Amino acid sequence: LASSVIYGNALRRAAPGIITRNQLGQSGLWRFGISGDLPIVLLHIGDLDRIDLVKQVLQMHTYWRMKGLAADLVIVNEDFSGYRAVLQDLIMGLINAGPEAQMIDKPGGVFVRRAEELSEDERVLLQTVARIVLSDTAETLIEQVERRVSPERASDRLEPPHALVEEPVYPLAARERIFSNGLxxxxxxxxxxxxxxxxxxxxxxxxxxxxxxxxxxxxxxxxxxxxxxxxxxxxxxxxxxxxxxxxxxxxxxxxxxxxxxxxxxxxxxxxxxxxxxxxxxxxxxxxxxxxxxxxxxxxxxxxxxxxxxxxxxxxxxxxxxxxxxxxxxxxxxxxxxxxxxxxxxxxxxxxxxxxxxxxxxxxxxxxxxxxxxxxxxxxxxxxxxxxxxxxxxxxxxxxxxxxxxxxxxxxxxxxxxxxxxxxxxxxxxxxxxxxxxxxxxxxxxxxxxxxxxxxxxxxxxxxxxxxxxxxxxxxxxxxxxxxxxxxxxxxxxxxxxxxxxxxxxxxxxxxxxxxxxxxx
The missing domain is CATH 2.70.98.40 (Glycoside hydrolase, family 65, N-terminal domain)
Incomplete structure (x- = not known):
């Protein structure tokens, strides 16, 4: 996944239809304390049973930081049920139990936000700017990481009807110039x-x-x-x-x-x-x-x-x-x-x-x-x-x-x-x-x-x-x-x-x- 943070990869990003809808700029992130100067990894989590996904992503983010790869990890709590406070407490508990506790709401750290805090335009913005979008509604983390597409094969290859015949090369005609230096x-x-x-x-x-x-x-x-x-x-x-x-x-x-x-x-x-x-x-x-x-x-x-x-x-x-x-x-x-x-x-x-x-x-x-x-x-x-x-x-x-x-x-x-x-x-x-x-x-x-x-x-x-x-x-x-x-x-x-x-x-x-x- 680190290569996707550095170079970008369409497979890891939001769908093109979502990116096309974005109407906000970098300043739209500032309300959440996110500068937008660092690459962003976005995790959507709404299922209490998938809390292990949060733990894995936090471990991944910590490892990157130890290796000098700075990125903002944004976790969006998508639980709209009466248990959303429980999920929020679980997420914050995992963060506070590890080295990420010192990096809450700091550049290169972890930003936890509730989904109800976001407008629709802001949700689209976050998905647009994220270099990696992960979700608990998709496969496991390993399956999301190993997602591949078959390479496209060009079907319209040019097949010239005639072979190339090289013509003679003639020197350039002399030109009248002043202050010439040879070139x-x-x-x-x-x-x-x-x-x-x-x-x-x-x-x-x-x-x-x-x-x-x-x-x-x-x-x-x-x-x-x-x-x-x-x-x-x-x-x-x-x-x-x-x-x-x-x-x-x-x-x-x-x-x-x-x-x-x-x-x-x-x-x-x-x-x-x-x-x-x-x-x-x-x-x-x-x-x-x-x-x-x-x-x-x-x-x-x-x-x-x-x-x-x-x-x-x-x-x-x-x-x-x-x-x-x-x-x-x-x-x-x-x-x-x-x-x-x-x-x-x-x-x-x-x-x-x-x-x-x-x-x-x-x-x-x-x-x-x-x-x-x-x-x-x-x-x-x-x-x-x-x-x-x-x-x-x-x-x-x-x-x-x-x-x-x-x-x-x-x-x-x-x-x-x-x-x-x-x-x-x-x-x-x-x-x-x-x-x-x-x-x-x-x-x-x-x-x-x-x-x-x-x-x-x-x-x-x-x-x-x-x-x-x-x-x-x-x-x-x-x-x-x-x-x-x-x-x-x-x-x-x-x-x-x-x-x-x-x-x-x-x-x-x-x-x-x-x-x-x-x-x-």
Whole structure:
């Protein structure tokens, strides 16, 4: 059971239907003297004949505490008969007879409450936050501990009709750059920083662009790894902030897959790097990734709206081969919806919106984002979704080689008590020489109606293009107001755009960066 306290396990928690009903946050626990900062184990007891279950759970809790595993044990007396005082006395007698006597109503200790003290909403809250729910109406403790489910077998495994034929890899075209260091340099006008990565090339550390508006922001590195926040980069992270310059990990990823061969790659250098080189262009308020793989040229734009909490990932695909191509394009976001993923993941509930087809996520327990709606949407009508990170990545899998890339489509599984994510996949048909543009929007709204409004406004190529032009115009007006000319060309490049951009986007609006994410 200790592993369920540390990592969480849906088998030990309340039923998803109960978790979905929760409307209270962490402050709802404070009335009972429970902070909510430690993992909670909940025991329902109402049968005098099952008092041995209380004794076993107390012994378990004592053992955990001796080993340094802190958890709050909440015992709810469910006896509504005239003997409830007898059961209460028995429970307190067992506690006072052992080492738990010194830990009554203390953090990491034992909290005994009568069921009649709890409102229905509070009962739902306790069951929702508990990492382990035990009951005297179920099996014995041993049987509850050994409860298992049969592993699910994927029935929609992708079986490509054709074998992979590797095409030759060509070097990246030379680009005119100033102040080049071999990997990166500025365009002659100083408005973009261009990084070229041939196969096997990496930068010595993540070279990032902090893209922000007053409503939302994202930090994007040259590898394509990113994390995103809404309003506050510390308290309301939408995807994880890792602060690891060695691995440059990411909770966001995109994949292209050839449906005929099963070969897949990312339009960015990470997480599933293709065979040929990549070009990353960091600009004022946007970043672009260029790549060519297996006859498909891709250009991925990422930016945020200036007047709404919406992030865009726009992928332009061009079929450079001489035959029609069948592809799939997948977007993936690992959900946080708070400060840290481990503290919020068990409270996130996902669903597919029947009106827009988007994937919605809510975290009623979160302080900053209670009842907010985080949404992910793609412009293509044909799509499949998943709200399960475990299902998407697979057992012992990784984002470099996720299980979802070996299946025909995403399962559509959403709900509560999952390892939460937002994943959307669309099929893309390209005729020879054809170019198409696919728009992903990801953001946070006050409620479902506002989320649908953002999707309707920004969820198509025309709306995404208008938002990008607004970004361009904003930064052109802001950064072009004053231009300086000095004897030092390097100082000119910094002063005529990048220093002001960094101050506004990173320090004033984002209050975040790769190494620090303070939100203040």
């Amino acid at each position: 990166g340099g500025f365009t002659p006008d100083g408005h973009e920083y261009v990084i070229t990565l041939e196969p096997g090339d990496t930068t010595p550390a993540p070279w990032v662009n902090v893209i922000a508006s007053p409503h939302i922001g994202t930090v994007v590195s040259e590898s394509g790894s990113a994390y995103t926040w809404a309003e506050n980069a510390h308290e309301f992270r939408l995807t994880p902030w890792h602060n690891d310059p060695l691995s440059d990990s990411s909770g966001e990823a995109f994949y292209l897959r050839d449906e005929e061969t099963g070969a897949f790659w990312s339009p960015t250098p990470a997480p599933a790097r293709g065979r040929s080189g990549y070009v990353c262009r960091h600009g004022f308020g946007y970043s672009v990734f260029e790549h060519y793989e297996a006859g498909i040229a891709s250009e991925l734009f990422t930016y945020v709206a200036m007047d709404a909490p919406v992030k865009f990932v726009v992928v332009k695909l061009r079929n450079s081969s001489k035959r029609a191509r069948s592809l799939s394009l997948t977007g993936y976001w690992e959900l946080v919806m708070g400060e840290w993923r481990h503290a919020n993941m068990m409270h996130i509930v996902t669903e597919t919106d029947p009106h827009s087809g988007a994937l919605f996520a809510r975290n009623a327990y979160g302080r900053e984002c209670a009842n907010r709606v985080v949404f992910a949407h793609v412009s293509e009508r044909e799509r499949s979704v998943s709200g399960s990170r475990t299902e998407f990545i697979g057992r012992n899998g990784s984002l470099a080689n996720p299980a979802a890339m070996r299946r025909k489509r995403l399962s559509g599984r959403t709900g509560a008590a999952l390892d939460p994510c937002a994943a959307i996949q669309s099929r893309i048909e390209l005729a020879a020489g054809q170019t198409r543009e696919i728009v992903f929007v990801f953001g946070a709204a006050r409620d479902a109606d506002e989320a649908r409004h953002f999707i309707q406004r920004f969820g198509r190529p025309a709306g995404a293009q208008q938002a990008l032009e607004t970004v361009w115009e904003h930064w052109k007006h802001t950064l072009g107001a004053v231009q300086v000319e000095t004897p030092d060309p390097a100082l000119d490049v910094l002063a005529n755009g990048w220093l002001v951009y960094q101050t506004l986007s990173c320090r004033l609006w984002g209050r975040s960066g790769f190494y620090q994410s303070g939100g203040a």
